Amino acid sequence: MQEIVPLPPWFALPEPHPIDHATVIGGGIAGCQIAHALAKRGWQVTLLERHARLATEASGNRAGVLTPKMTAEPGWGETFYRQCFVYAIQQIRELEAAGQVIEWAQCGALQLAHEPREAARQQALRERDLPPDFIQILDQQAASAVAGIPLPTGASYFPQAGWVNPASLCAALVAHPQIEVRTLTHATRLPSTGITIIASGREADQLAETAFLPFLPVMGQTSRAVASAASALLKTTLGHEGYLTPAIAGQHIFGATFVRHVRDAVLDDAADVTNFQQLAQHLPDFARSLVAERSRSIEGSHAAIRMTTPDRYPVVGALPDVDFFRQAYADLRHGRASQGFPQAHYQQGVFVMAGFGSRGLTTSGWCADLLAAIIGGEPLPAEVTLYGQLHPARFLIRQLKRG
Numbered sequence: 001m002q003e004i005v006p007l008p009p010w011f012a013l014p015e016p017h018p019i020d021h022a023t024v025i026g027g028g029i030a031g032c033q034i035a036h037a038l039a040k041r042g043w044q045v046t047l048l049e050r051h052a053r054l055a056t057e058a059s060g061n062r063a064g065v066l067t068p069k070m071t072a073e074p075g076w077g078e079t080f081y082r083q084c085f086v087y088a089i090q091q092i093r094e095l096e097a098a099g100q101v102i103e104w105a106q107c108g109a110l111q112l113a114h115e116p117r118e119a120a121r122q123q124a125l126r127e128r129d130l131p132p133d134f135i136q137i138l139d140q141q142a143a144s145a146v147a148g149i150p151l152p153t154g155a156s157y158f159p160q161a162g163w164v165n166p167a168s169l170c171a172a173l174v175a176h177p178q179i180e181v182r183t184l185t186h187a188t189r190l191p192s193t194g195i196t197i198i199a200s201g202r203e204a205d206q207l208a209e210t211a212f213l214p215f216l217p218v219m220g221q222t223s224r225a226v227a228s229a230a231s232a233l234l235k236t237t238l239g240h241e242g243y244l245t246p247a248i249a250g251q252h253i254f255g256a257t258f259v260r261h262v263r264d265a266v267l268d269d270a271a272d273v274t275n276f277q278q279l280a281q282h283l284p285d286f287a288r289s290l291v292a293e294r295s296r297s298i299e300g301s302h303a304a305i306r307m308t309t310p311d312r313y314p315v316v317g318a319l320p321d322v323d324f325f326r327q328a329y330a331d332l333r334h335g336r337a338s339q340g341f342p343q344a345h346y347q348q349g350v351f352v353m354a355g356f357g358s359r360g361l362t363t364s365g366w367c368a369d370l371l372a373a374i375i376g377g378e379p380l381p382a383e384v385t386l387y388g389q390l391h392p393a394r395f396l397i398r399q400l401k402r403g
Contacts, residue, residue, distance in 0.1 A: 010329055010397050011388045012343040014318040016377020017195055019043055025187045026200030027051070028059035029166050029360050030353050032173040033368035034197050039178035041372055047179060050186040050203075054174065055167035057265075058201050058304040061222055063245050063253045064361045065237045067109040067161040070135065072124035076385050080313070080363070082134075083382075087366040089160055092169070100172035102164065107246060109161035110143055111239040113153045114282050122156050133159060148235035149286060163237050163245050166361060195349040195375060198319075202263070202305040204354035209347055212322050213315060214395055215307045215355055219262035221271035222255035224301040230289040240282035242275065252290070253301055254279055256358070267300035308357035313390060315355045316367045317374055318346040320393040326400070333403035344393065351375060352392055 007013065019042045024035045027049025035045045051057070068085035071078045092102055113119035126137040136157040138146065143155040174181055190196045190209065198204055205215045225231075227247035234252075238244040244254040255275040276298050280287035291298070309315060324345040331339065353371050356364055366381070367390070373380055380387055388394065 007384055008388070009341040009343050010325065010393055011384075011391050013374060013377075013380075014344075014346045017349065017375050019376065021046070021194035022375075023048065023187075023191045023194060023196045025196065025198050026203070026354075027054040027170070027174075027181065027183070028057060028199070028201050029055065029170060030201065030356060030364045030368070031197075031199035032170040033364045034199055034353050034371055035179050036173040036176060037368040037372035038375070039176040041376060043178060045179045047174060047181045048185045048187050049181065049183045050200075052183050053167075054181065054183070055170040058306045058356075058360065059166040059170060060304060061166060061253070061302045062224065062251075063163045063248055064166055065109060065161070065163055065239070065243050065245070066104075066362055067111075067158050067237070067239070068362065069359065070121075070125055070156070072121045074128070076383075076389060077313070079383075080386055080389070081359075084363040084366040085161070087369065088362050091365045092164070095169075095172045100175060101168070102172050103168040104162060104164035105246075105248075106160060106162040108146065108236040109158045109239065110138075110147055110151075110155040110236050111158075112143075112151065112155045112282060114240040119153070122154070125156060146236060147238065148233045149230070152283070157236075161237065163248070164361060169361075190350060195351065197351045197353055197371070199353045201307055201354060204307055204352065209319055209350050210352060210354075212396070213352070213355075213392065214310055215315075216309065217261060217263050218306045218308055218357070219259040219265050219303065220256040220306055220358065221265070221268060221275070221303040222253055222301040223272045223275040223298050224251045224253050225290045225298050226251055228289040228292060231286055234286070238283070240278070242278050244279065244283070244286075255301070263305060265303040265305050267303045269300070271303070272298045272300055306357050306360075307355050309355040310395070311389075312357060313355070314353070314357075314360075314363060314367055315392045316353050316371050316390040317351065317387075317392045319350045319352055320396060321345040321347055322396065325393060325396045329397065329400050332397065332400045335401075 021044045022038050024031045024047045035047045039045050069081040113122050139154045144151045232247045234246045257271045
């Protein structure tokens with residue numbers, strides 16, 4: 001029998017809330033996911049979006065990739081991404097079975113062994129003998145056969161992966177009688193009643209309650225190009241330093257740029273040049289086919305700010321009472337983690353779900369299920385280690401331990 005590891009006091013679960021009313025700030029994929037997770041449990045949810053429609057900013061890309069992130073050695077991070085990926089695929093299937101229409105394709109995903117470190121990682125994955133319906137490590141010839149076009153290297157292949165239009169997924173998630181969507185509503189302060197979940201992406205650190213969180217803004221732009229006769233043969237999504245979709249309504253989506261510490265996103269021709277140069281570096285024949293005719297050109301598809309964190313994992317849970325944490329756990333700087341500490345105190349009725357970076361399509365559904373369980377006092381769908389790695393107080397605790 002596996003030993004149950006207790007939660008450290010600074011990650012203690014908040015008091016559960018009885019089913020009532022919740023306000024969700026942010027109408028991107030994270031906000032729509034937590035609204036859906038709560039509505040399924042009987043909550044009445046009001047979702048606030050400052051733009052005229054949902055999925056406008058980081059979730060406004062024409063197509064994003066659904067794929068797990070694997071590491072050479074098994075660990076909690078890989079466990080997180082695998083659980084999230086399986087949940088995401090299952091959720092889309094369930095939404096479709098309920099009559100929702102989602103624009104997506106389970107076409108598989110290939111991650112090229114485009115540089116030595118990636119090739120070594122894929123060799124380590126091959127030796128782990130993972131289930132072939134989840135991942136396969138293919139040589140150049142086999143990978144090319146799966147892709148439908150010649151590839152320069154071998155690749156790891158995820159047969160269940162694919163691409164999805166985020167806006168269509170958001171629309172399906174909020175099509176629930178318990179959810180009221182209010183667009184053109186900019187929340188500058190929290191409601192005084194019910195519970196509130198801050199899931200506002202780029203704006204997630206602009207409220208006083210979240211100002212302590214070390215979110216990092218990253219501007220990313222994707223590009224698009226009309227498919228050529230040769231490029232239209234691509235059957236899967238492809239990953240290298242960036243990503244590439246098969247033809248969707250006659251166009252490929254590829255990119256994306258990665259510019260840190262930028263708060264405003266505008267389409268930029270220079271970013272399209274960068275995206276095309278990256279594509280040409282890893283798939284030169286494919287890139288040449290896109291611009292072989294003068295009538296074809298590379299255009300900006302979508303630019304947005306993605307909020308990430310110093311450890312690259314999202315922030316999911318109750319917002320800590322910062323002053324209490326700094327006083328109650330100050331002795332952690334002396335290495336006294338085993339001494340008796342009081343249980344964590346949290347900001348009353350305030351939760352956060354943000355910092356998903358470029359992987360929110362894959363990870364936000366499972367994280368929403370975790371957060372809904374925390375709010376309602378359900379058993380957690382996660383191991384203690386994994387819960388702690390996503391906890392909003394983890395950055396405070398690391399600071400305190402460092403003194």
